[in-house]
Amino acid sequence: MKPLVPFCVAAAALFIASRNASAQTQPAEGATAPTAASASPADLTAAASRVHRRSDVLTTEEIDDSHEPTAYDVVRRLRPQWMHNRGGAVPDADGSYQVMVFYNGQPVGDIDVLKEYRVADVGTMRFVDPVRARATYGPGNGRGVITLTGRTH
Numbered sequence: 642m643k644p645l646v647p648f649c650v651a652a653a654a655l656f657i658a659s660r661n662a663s664a665q666t667q668p669a670e671g672a673t674a675p676t677a678a679s680a681s682p683a684d685l686t687a688a689a690s691r692v693h694r695r696s697d698v699l700t701t702e703e704i705d706d707s708h709e710p711t712a713y714d715v716v717r718r719l720r721p722q723w724m725h726n727r728g729g730a731v732p733d734a735d736g737s738y739q740v741m742v743f744y745n746g747q748p749v750g751d752i753d754v755l756k757e758y759r760v761a762d763v764g765t766m767r768f769v770d771p772v773r774a775r776a777t778y779g780p781g782n783g784r785g786v787i788t789l790t791g792r793t794h
Contacts, residue, residue, distance in 0.1 A: 713755035
């Protein structure tokens with residue numbers, strides 16, 4: 642099944658690139674419309690990245706393109722589902738109430754601590770689902786974890 646995934650992404654990228662190319666240019670009298678085969682590699686790469694965005698990761702590019710001042714604002718705008726307190730006001734079995742935040746592998750607090758991290762200092766962000774968060778980061782992380790990786794300047 643794995644070999645099929647890259648093929649599907651490439652096919653989708655070709656389709657998007659061909660639609661974008663034909664929508665942006667009108668062929669001259671007697672000329673033929675551009676096809677996916679005539680799309681540049683850069684067009685195909687851009688189309689593939691738009692097609693294959695992961696909902697559990699925010700890349701440096703996505704973070705920068707958001708033009709938001711803090712990590713909290715980026716998450717609130719681009720991945721608001723990460724912020725939900727999954728389970729409401731009742732504590733999780735391990736006592737946690739909030740999605741927790743880790744910066745470079747170290748626990749730094751709950752979701753509100755994201756307000757203290759400027760976008761210029763954050764390289765990537767990733768959401769770790771509750772099951773993996775408990776297994777990886779231990780009890781107290783049963784609502785999930787947002788991990789931040791610092792940007793190297």
